[in-house]
Amino acid sequence: MALLLPRISKTHRNLWKSTPPPIIFSKQLTGTACSNHYASDTDTDPSLVSALISIFTKRPFSPDDPELKTLAPRLTTKAVESVLNGIRSWKTAHVFFTWAPNQCGYTHNCYTYNAMASHLSRARQNAPLRAMAMEVVSSNCSLTPGALGFFLRCLASVDLVQEANFFFDQVTAKGLCVPNSYSYNCLLEAISKSKSNSIELLEMRLQEMRDSGWEFSKHTLTPALQVYCNAGKFEKALNVFNEMYERGWVDAHVMSILVVSFSKWGEVDKAFDLIERMEDHKLGLNEKTFHVLIHGFVRQSRVDKALQLFDKMRKSGFALDISLYDVLIGGLCKNKELEKALSMYSEMKALGIHADAGILAKLIPSFSDEVEMIRVLEEVQGDLDEEDMLLLCTSVLNGLTNNGSIDKAYQLLQAMMQYESDSEGEVDKILVVMKRVRPVTTNFKIVIDGLLRFGKFDMALSLYKDMIQIGCKPNVSIYNNLIDALCNSDRLDESYKLLREMEQSGLEPTHFTHNSIFGCLCRRQDVVAALNLVKEMRACGHEPWIKYSTLLVKQLCKHEKVVEACNFLDNMVHEGFLPNIVAYSTAINGLVKIQEVDRAVQLFQDICAQGYCPDVVSHNILISGLCKAKRVSEAESLLDEMVMKGLVPSVVTYNLLIDGWCKTSHVDKAILCLSRMFGEDREPNVITYTTLIDGLFNAGRVDDALVLWNNMGRKGCAPNRIAYMALITGLCKCGRPDEALVYLREMEEKEMKPEIFVYAAVVSARLSELNLPRQ
């Protein structure tokens, strides 16, 4: 392709460089190009042009108008161009444009094509524009590079980017045009408007330009920057920007491309910073960019910056329209900044901008009381159609439900259900308004959800039945919420009934539906039903939530049904749902709790062999079991094993061992364990200290216990109720009731309530001191 392009002399190139193309379509472009080309034409006869315009715009238009026959022989391309530019309607222009080449001796040229193309692109008439591009090529119409650029811009302005590329290639291949850098820049601008990633195409065209000796200008690099920004290619975009910066080509348009891109990339602060730097250089954003940025900032949940931008826009004197208020009020409502939203609403009213249903729907839930919400609805109802009224009614129902006025919402929905019924004699005006709107599924969902939130399950169920009654179909979400709420109150039969109704109505249960019921069965410890449901879930490809499986295991273990718990886990494996380490740890803990330590160890080893990697908590559970069984040395070996595996023992791990050593009368080993904690940089907690203090008292080492108590305080570890109770009972056990009493008072001063046995210990110790003779 590049071979078709002639080498251009340096002076010629510089000419193009010094006259950059205008950014926006301009009549001047068409005019200038035309007058140059048709310098030899006789001047257009104004009477001919006005006569043609008059005939073609006259209603009814008749192609057989005798005057046309006399005018036809005088037709020139220049006249056709003037007529096309003088007609307002694209359709009329098209009729004239089609009529002209049927006249003897007349053929369109590139300027008449462009005049028509301009009409079609402004009217967004893509199909005829596309057809015209093909016609230009097939009719072998020559184009100047400027005319080619203009046509490309027409195509690009209606997103016919592929067509623009194809057209460019066709006219160059057929030799109808020798494109220059301007034509290329127009093509690049078209490419930069493409919605799809067009980096490859851009780079290909840039290479073609280089190969043909065309110099790059601001108008070459601006679309390049746009393409890289659109594709999120930061590095490449930065390179282009730097080049533009060095050449002094950065202008407000270039900056706007960057600002909008930063906004799209979520870098709102950077975008804002850039805007402020633009202001320092007296570069302003245009109205469209302000709009794009305000919408973009709100989309990025940065209403703060959007508001600041809105303020700048206001100060720059731009018109503030409803769409801006809409997006800002929407953003503020979403952020729960209701006061600000309402103040924007007042501001827009003061400016004489009428809020539409969309804005009102966003605002209604911000009103604090139901009277106000309902008043807005009553006020605007005369001006709105049914669709808008439905939007507002939905918003009112939402607002009432969120405000806790669920009964009012229920009452209004009941009124909507009496759609178009007789309202004569109705006292409550709002009910009359509501009866004019037919309720839809969303309305039922809002009120049913509200009722469920307030625990009014029976009302919710009855509303569900009502909606079916009036022919409104419940959706998945309504079924899920009803089923979940019923399951949470253990109303299992009704949940199953709804599940079946859901399936019969053609709706597929989701994993949430199934898991609601699965959770209920697990809470009930109904292993058989749970496994049956799991089979059903497997058929649907739904995975049972592990938290419920674990819950079932825990419940079974709590009731000493550890064997059943283990069997359940085996069955889950059989169904293809592998329990995780947490579920297994729960079962291991169950075994520990019924003193089946060997079986606990066995299960632990089994799952290790299956490839599970028990974590710190799983190890702690086993260590706790071994300690309780007084197999503390084995427990300590397990600690070493953990470390070898790369696990970092937790405070709980050490606490368990300290307790183990204390309870087996090896307090010194427990103290060693505490030192090990310090060595490992593991901060002991109140449980560590309490455990050891209790151990020291039991070993009769009162002073050591008291030293540790004081150390604990010094280390900033505040004793809690259990720690105090251990200290007091410990002192009593060691025959120091007076000191015990001091700490008991201290404990009471801190408003910690001791258990009865603490008082009993003090009393008992006191009595021992008295050494009363046995009766």
Add this chain to the structure above:
DNA sequence: TTAGGGTTAG
């Protein structure tokens, strides 16, 4: 709308 659960002291 939806997960993540299991271990320690008197």
